[in-house]
Amino acid sequence: MKIGIDLGGTTMTVGAVSNENEIIAKIETDTRSDDGAERIIERMAQLTQKVIRQVNDNSITHIGIGCPGMLDRENGRVIYSNNLNWHDVDINKKLMSYFDVPVYLENDANCAALGEYKKGSGKNFNSMIMITLGTGIGGGVIIDNKLYRGKSGNSNILGHIVINTDGELCTCGRKGCWEAYASITALIRQAKEMAQEHKGSELFRLMEREGSLTGRSIFAAIHKGDYAAKQVFNRYIKYVSEGIIDIINIFDPQSIVIGGGISQQGEFLLKPIREIVEKNIYCGKDVMPYITASSLGNDAGIIGASCLNEY
Amino acid sequence: MKIGIDLGGTTMTVGAVSNENEIIAKIETDTRSDDGAERIIERMAQLTQKVIRQVNDNSITHIGIGCPGMLDRENGRVIYSNNLNWHDVDINKKLMSYFDVPVYLENDANCAALGEYKKGSGKNFNSMIMITLGTGIGGGVIIDNKLYRGKSGNSNILGHIVINTDGELCTCGRKGCWEAYASITALIRQAKEMAQEHKGSELFRLMEREGSLTGRSIFAAIHKGDYAAKQVFNRYIKYVSEGIIDIINIFDPQSIVIGGGISQQGEFLLKPIREIVEKNIYCGKDVMPYITASSLGNDAGIIGASCLNEY
Numbered sequence: 001m002k003i004g005i006d007l008g009g010t011t012m013t014v015g016a017v018s019n020e021n022e023i024i025a026k027i028e029t030d031t032r033s034d035d036g037a038e039r040i041i042e043r044m045a046q047l048t049q050k051v052i053r054q055v056n057d058n059s060i061t062h063i064g065i066g067c068p069g070m071l072d073r074e075n076g077r078v079i080y081s082n083n084l085n086w087h088d089v090d091i092n093k094k095l096m097s098y099f100d101v102p103v104y105l106e107n108d109a110n111c112a113a114l115g116e117y118k119k120g121s122g123k124n125f126n127s128m129i130m131i132t133l134g135t136g137i138g139g140g141v142i143i144d145n146k147l148y149r150g151k152s153g154n155s156n157i158l159g160h161i162v163i164n165t166d167g168e169l170c171t172c173g174r175k176g177c178w179e180a181y182a183s184i185t186a187l188i189r190q191a192k193e194m195a196q197e198h199k200g201s202e203l204f205r206l207m208e209r210e211g212s213l214t215g216r217s218i219f220a221a222i223h224k225g226d227y228a229a230k231q232v233f234n235r236y237i238k239y240v241s242e243g244i245i246d247i248i249n250i251f252d253p254q255s256i257v258i259g260g261g262i263s264q265q266g267e268f269l270l271k272p273i274r275e276i277v278e279k280n281i282y283c284g285k286d287v288m289p290y291i292t293a294s295s296l297g298n299d300a301g302i303i304g305a306s307c308l309n310e311y
Numbered sequence: 312m313k314i315g316i317d318l319g320g321t322t323m324t325v326g327a328v329s330n331e332n333e334i335i336a337k338i339e340t341d342t343r344s345d346d347g348a349e350r351i352i353e354r355m356a357q358l359t360q361k362v363i364r365q366v367n368d369n370s371i372t373h374i375g376i377g378c379p380g381m382l383d384r385e386n387g388r389v390i391y392s393n394n395l396n397w398h399d400v401d402i403n404k405k406l407m408s409y410f411d412v413p414v415y416l417e418n419d420a421n422c423a424a425l426g427e428y429k430k431g432s433g434k435n436f437n438s439m440i441m442i443t444l445g446t447g448i449g450g451g452v453i454i455d456n457k458l459y460r461g462k463s464g465n466s467n468i469l470g471h472i473v474i475n476t477d478g479e480l481c482t483c484g485r486k487g488c489w490e491a492y493a494s495i496t497a498l499i500r501q502a503k504e505m506a507q508e509h510k511g512s513e514l515f516r517l518m519e520r521e522g523s524l525t526g527r528s529i530f531a532a533i534h535k536g537d538y539a540a541k542q543v544f545n546r547y548i549k550y551v552s553e554g555i556i557d558i559i560n561i562f563d564p565q566s567i568v569i570g571g572g573i574s575q576q577g578e579f580l581l582k583p584i585r586e587i588v589e590k591n592i593y594c595g596k597d598v599m600p601y602i603t604a605s606s607l608g609n610d611a612g613i614i615g616a617s618c619l620n621e622y
Contacts, residue, residue: 070594127461127462139561143454143459148454149563150438150562150563150564150598151438151563151564151565151598151600152563152594152597152598153563154563154593154594154598155560155561155562155563156561156563157560157561157563157593157594158560158561160557160560160593161472161557161560161561162474162553162556162557163473163474163475163476163487164474164475164476165474165475165478165492165549165550165553167476172593173591174556174591174593176474181476238476239476242473242476245473245485246471246472246473246557249466249468249469249471249472250450250466250467250468250469250472250561251461251466252460252461252462252463252464252465252466252467252468253461253462254462280484280485282465282468282471282483282485283381283463283465283468286463287461287462287463287465289462
């Protein structure tokens with residue numbers, strides 16, 4: 001048995017994972033990043049002990065952690081994580097003081113990609129690119145059955161390719177990044193603007209009633225057939241497709257897996273994306289990869305983290 | 312000894328290459344694509360025989376061909392080449408009827424990348440991305456000392472990542488591709504527009520005198536300090552950098568090699584590009600790759616093609 005940990009800025013989840021990559025038990029808790037690294041890692045260890053007791057199996061072989069930010073993977077250190085507000089935290093060493101097993105550290109988006117590749121939508125492919133549409137856009141790349149990491153473990157920053165020179169300001173400081181157009185944050189911004197422009201729309205009414213808009217409420221309006229919401233959807237789909245087309249032109253992958261909450265929209269989201277992508281990729285439909293939704297959801301990161309010993 | 316052939320839409324060059332990847336002799340001729348595939352391959356064979364006689368060494372081990380277009384590499388066929396106006400040409404088989412040695416076929420941009428990696432600016436790196444700024448933009452990618460080819464040999468279409476959604480129409484049919492902003496063709500278009508807007512500029516005078524503008528004349532005006540030409544240059548540099556930043560965010564490579572005629576501008580071109588890139592890459596200057604100019608120029612494709620037996 002092995003342990004996979006998904007450490008996010010908001011939530012931390014610890015899973016006990018079988019050698020067949022099934023999650024046997026998992027516990028989720030708030031990260032409470034204000035507590036500081038020391039305290040968070042202590043709670044992470046307690047959660048791990050709890051999971052181990054739950055499954056009544058003390059024989060864990062290793063622990064894998066997926067974590068956002070810039071990492072020094074080889075030395076098991078978080079160099080900087082904006083979401084956690086961590087600077088230079090030697091997480092592996094600290095966690096190893098609780099458990100006498102190897103600890104592996106990897107970027108959270110890479111862990112999600114690895115999870116989908118091992119057990120989810122990517123499992124029949126030897127090249128796969130995972131794109132997570134969430135607050136930002138995360139990317140994970142599997143090439144030739146291996147996690148692609150670049151020279152310093154800082155590749156796959158897929159959210160920060162520019163699709164609009166001098167366009168929307170991105171959180172990274174650059175203008176026009178894909179993330180600034182195709183993340184859920186961007187969708188919400190686009191929907192709010194559209195609602196303001198169309199005060200007779202369902203979208204506007206929703207925004208007034210609920211005080212704001214969320215991914216969920218926007219999709220509710222789209223499914224209701226609201227004209228303003230549909231316009232937002234069509235433009236958003238185009239923005240999502242722009243980045244996917246770029247990624248296909250660059251990587252010519254076998255498969256693209258779309259993750260994040262929005263992927264629950266399934267074919268409603270994927271069908272129009274596939275149509276735009278197929279029409280616009282450079283080498284035409286003969287090189288069209290499979291584009292599917294994540295099948296593991298939030299479990300992908302846990303399963304992927306638990307597999308880090310192999311990669 | 313081995314043979315490397317660079318087959319372009321305008322020019323075809325055959326080189327005799329030593330096992331140490333030095334070009335011993337080469338002959339260049341017009342491709343004359345109107346002649347049709349049969350005749351061109353016949354002339355390619357004659358040129359190869361001529362090169363072999365020149366170096367007085369009959370012991371060639373193999374022939375490698377770099378060629379633009381969509382290829383079926385394994386079967387040695389050109390599926391479609393816009394530049395050559397070829398449809399389904401079994402080039403390897405035809406050339407093998409003249410020479411009893413193995414023939415290898417690969418995309419021309421990949422051959423150039425391979426050449427720079429083996430013998431040129433990329434030779435000290437195990438991950439390297441070559442970008443050729445010419446009529447279009449070509450891309451070649453070396454990852455872990457191997458040529459990256461994607462699932463169908465159609466990866467690395469780096470010129471066709473969008474930097475401006477709904478922007479300039481690209482020759483590929485998509486709008487806003489990097490190629491439509493950062494190729495030499497795009498530079499010339501930008502300079503012509505600028506010249507029309509500034510009729511008192513050196514750029515305008517040059518265009519009037521020579522009937523048009525070329526990459527060479529534009530750079531002459533830039534070096535003369537013409538204000539309009541300098542404005543074009545600054546914007547062009549920004550466009551070139553946008554794509555390079557994207558590529559670094561995606562690949563985190565050790566090295567980027569810039570090829571094409573414009574790379575002869577050396578540091579004059581590279582210095583401002585490096586400055587923009589370093590400021591804008593997601594992970595900051597710690598992941599900054601080496602950005603250099605091609606050191607082999609047009610020879611890169613020949614040397615790379617001659618190395619195809621190893622890749």
